[in-house]
Amino acid sequence: MAVAKLTKDKxxxxxxxxxxxxxxxxxxxxxxxxxxxxxxxxxxxxxxQVFQIWMSFTDFRIAxxxxxxxxxxxxxxxxxxxxxxxxxxxxxxxxxxxENYDFGRLFAFNVTWTVANxxxxxxxxxxxxxxxxxxxxxxxxxxxAIFIIPWALxxxxxxxxxxxMYDDRFGAVNQLIAIFNExxxxxxxxxxxxxxxxxxxxxxxxxxxxxxxxxxxxxxIWLGWPFMTVVATGALQSIPTELYxxxxxxGASGWQKFTRVTVPLIRPGMVPAIMLGTxxxxxxxxxxxxxxxxxxxxxxxxxxxxxxxxxFEQRLYGVAAAFxxxxxxxxxxxxxxxxxxxxxxxxxDVV
Amino acid sequence: MSSKGKTFxxxxxxxxxxxxxxxVTALVLFPIMWILALALDPRNIDKPLTLTxxxxxxxxxxxxxxxxxxxxxxxxxxxxxxxxxxxxDLLKNSLITALGTSLFSVAFGATAAYAFSRFxxxxxxxxxxxxxxxxxxxxxxxxxxxYVLLSQIKIAGxxxxxxxxxxxxxxxxxxxxxxxxNLKGYFDTVPKALEEAALIDGASxxxxxxxxxxxxxxxxxxxxxxxxFMTGWTEFILAWAFLENxxxxxxxxxxxxMQGQYATPWSxxxxxxVLMSLPILILFYAMQRYIVSGLTVGAVKG
Numbered sequence: 001m002a003v004a005k006l007t008k009d010k011x012x013x014x015x016x017x018x019x020x021x022x023x024x025x026x027x028x029x030x031x032x033x034x035x036x037x038x039x040x041x042x043x044x045x046x047x048x049q050v051f052q053i054w055m056s057f058t059d060f061r062i063a064x065x066x067x068x069x070x071x072x073x074x075x076x077x078x079x080x081x082x083x084x085x086x087x088x089x090x091x092x093x094x095x096x097x098x099e100n101y102d103f104g105r106l107f108a109f110n111v112t113w114t115v116a117n118x119x120x121x122x123x124x125x126x127x128x129x130x131x132x133x134x135x136x137x138x139x140x141x142x143x144x145a146i147f148i149i150p151w152a153l154x155x156x157x158x159x160x161x162x163x164x165m166y167d168d169r170f171g172a173v174n175q176l177i178a179i180f181n182e183x184x185x186x187x188x189x190x191x192x193x194x195x196x197x198x199x200x201x202x203x204x205x206x207x208x209x210x211x212x213x214x215x216x217x218x219x220x221i222w223l224g225w226p227f228m229t230v231v232a233t234g235a236l237q238s239i240p241t242e243l244y245x246x247x248x249x250x251g252a253s254g255w256q257k258f259t260r261v262t263v264p265l266i267r268p269g270m271v272p273a274i275m276l277g278t279x280x281x282x283x284x285x286x287x288x289x290x291x292x293x294x295x296x297x298x299x300x301x302x303x304x305x306x307x308x309x310x311x312f313e314q315r316l317y318g319v320a321a322a323f324x325x326x327x328x329x330x331x332x333x334x335x336x337x338x339x340x341x342x343x344x345x346x347x348x349d350v351v
Numbered sequence: 352m353s354s355k356g357k358t359f360x361x362x363x364x365x366x367x368x369x370x371x372x373x374x375v376t377a378l379v380l381f382p383i384m385w386i387l388a389l390a391l392d393p394r395n396i397d398k399p400l401t402l403t404x405x406x407x408x409x410x411x412x413x414x415x416x417x418x419x420x421x422x423x424x425x426x427x428x429x430x431x432x433x434x435x436x437x438x439x440d441l442l443k444n445s446l447i448t449a450l451g452t453s454l455f456s457v458a459f460g461a462t463a464a465y466a467f468s469r470f471x472x473x474x475x476x477x478x479x480x481x482x483x484x485x486x487x488x489x490x491x492x493x494x495x496x497x498y499v500l501l502s503q504i505k506i507a508g509x510x511x512x513x514x515x516x517x518x519x520x521x522x523x524x525x526x527x528x529x530x531x532x533n534l535k536g537y538f539d540t541v542p543k544a545l546e547e548a549a550l551i552d553g554a555s556x557x558x559x560x561x562x563x564x565x566x567x568x569x570x571x572x573x574x575x576x577x578x579x580f581m582t583g584w585t586e587f588i589l590a591w592a593f594l595e596n597x598x599x600x601x602x603x604x605x606x607x608x609m610q611g612q613y614a615t616p617w618s619x620x621x622x623x624x625v626l627m628s629l630p631i632l633i634l635f636y637a638m639q640r641y642i643v644s645g646l647t648v649g650a651v652k653g
Contacts, residue, residue, distance in 0.1 A: 029466075029557075030472050033462040033465055033466035033560075034466045034467075036458070036459040036462060037460060037463035037527055037531060040455070040523060040527065041481075041482070041524060041527060041528075043500065044497065044500075044523075044524030044525075045485045045488070045493075045524050045525075046485065047500060048493040048496035048500065049488055049493065051495075051496035055495075060495075065495060068499055131368050131371055131372055132372070134368060136361070137365070137368060138365065138369065139369075139372075143372050143375075143376065144639075145636065145639070146380065147375070147376075147379060148636075148639070149632070151635075152631050152632050152635040153628050153632075154581070154584065154624075154627060154628060154631060156585060157585075157606070157627065158382070161382050161385070161386050161624070165382060165385060172382070172385045176381075222382070230642060230643055233643050234644060234646060237643070272532075272536075311494065317495055324488070328488050331487040332487060
């Protein structure tokens with residue numbers, strides 16, 4: 001954010017003849033408006049991030065915590081050693097003394113986790129929004145009130161609840177299967193170790209995903225779809241009914257109406273939500289940390305939970321900082337890719 | 352098609368929809384019923400052995416204990432129960448933190464969003480991008496530098512870090528990027544003609560902001576309040592690291608402390624979870640009519 005200045009189109013917008021003085025005054029006004037938020041972000045987010053970048057090139061450990069960058073008298077005694085790219089090399093080449101640490105697998109897992117979640121969140125979210133939006137639906141208000149609950153509950157409370165539901169002996173999931181067995185005469189296993197089991201339900205390229213992945217995926221789908229439903233509902237309600245009527249007159253089938261009218265028209269509303277959802281899911285700390293705790297053997301760890309463990313269990317601040325920077329670049333790459341993909345498909349729009 | 356055939360088809364459709372939506376309802380309510388059943392379980396056992404909606408001897412004992420008895424884990428002096436935090440004390444701190452977070456992120460988010468929406472200045476694009484990039488930066492490694500920074504700022508001889516206000520500012524920083532983006536998207540949809548008319552009538556830019564933009568953006572503001580309130584209400588990692596005085600501890604911290612014990616007092620934990628979720632649910636329902644439009648209109652029309 002450099003020096004503010006009004007450009008020419010501002011002159012058009014406010015109407016009237018704008019002198020240079022007025023433009024200057026306007027730019028100052030713009031700055032005064034941004035100042036409070038800007039200051040907070042500068043102090044709380046930006047400055048520590050800069051510090052983190054610096055930390056990532058040093059061997060910052062617990063002994064260096066007394067180092068205070070605002071107090072020069074601590075420099076000599078507590079300043080960490082500068083070690084260049086060593087932390088990055090350790091992180092990327094899997095040279096960390098952590099259980100089952102493999103950066104490639106972590107990354108693959110994190111991406112798979114994000115993609116799988118977004119597909120289900122958006123798919124279910126839109127399907128349920130469509131169902132809720134259909135004409136003459138009985139109980140619409142009640143459904144809406146209930147469907148908002150997973151989103152409204154504090155995230156880490158739901159995560160802990162799901163963690164306990166997956167308990168092999170006392171968890172609600174296995175008990176539900178037992179009830180199902182009783183009533184339908186089936187003999188499904190009721191002692192499945194949902195989180196700890198080390199086998200992989202699917203082979204081939206999915207063999208790096210343990211059962212816990214599917215368990216935690218279900219939990220996060222439960223948590224995530226209502227947000228997409230709310231966004232999709234808003235987008236659906238903005239579609240003029242005339243478009244559907246016109247499509248009907250043209251003899252469009254239900255499916256054609258969905259693909260030709262609904263999808264292109266809710267797309268602009270869904271794209272920002274999907275981008276936001278991608279960032280949130282990629283860094284979905286609560287769900288992974290509290291439900292699987294990385295089990296079995298660190299195989300369901302995502303990057304952010306691994307970074308957290310580096311700080312709070314290993315106390316390797318420097319390595320964790322490097323790790324965070326790597327995660328940031330991955331997220332940036334993903335967002336740019338997504339942005340590119342949505343731009344590339346924009347021609348698909350009918351309006 | 353005959354009207355009779357059409358009615359029949361509509362009934363079939365209604366039945367199909369109801370089956371679908373009822374299944375979703377069952378799946379949504381299952382974990383909630385489970386935690387409610389736990390909260391009502393009088394035995395306070397580690398984990399329940401059977402799946403029952405209303406456990407044998409169901410009582411509100413766990414709720415009573417959580418609400419009225421002091422938290423033995425959070426005391427200034429562990430030997431003296433009267434120095435321990437009670438639910439009301441914790442609630443007060445949680446409310447201060449959460450309301451402070453909403454206040455900061457709405458007030459500062461709205462002004463920044465207004466500038467981004469209505470002014471054209473150099474660095475505008477960069478500024479908008481800056482906010483979303485800060486959303487992407489993982490904050491796990493920030494604890495140490497943030498601790499040092501906020502310890503330097505002293506208010507009345509006390510480091511800002513150890514106060515609820517300092518905590519609220521730190522949370523607001525994490526809520527601001529979303530707040531700015533969402534509000535900016537909504538402000539973009541407010542017709543500029545309204546402001547132009549007001550300006551011609553002699554209103555100042557600030558006047559149009561307060562009298563036109565803000566009142567017309569109630570839904571987006573409601574959503575911002577809701578989200579930032581939730582952040583302040585449930586966060587506990589930063590709070591554990593920053594706060595020193597148990598008198599400032601929050602509900603989220605107390606809940607976390609319960610889980611950390613050797614044996615979780617399971618019914619109490621569930622009761623506390625229910626109690627903590629209630630205010631958020633009430634807020635959601637109170638603001639329900641704003642949520643849909645407050646979250647999406649900006650994106651759809653912007």
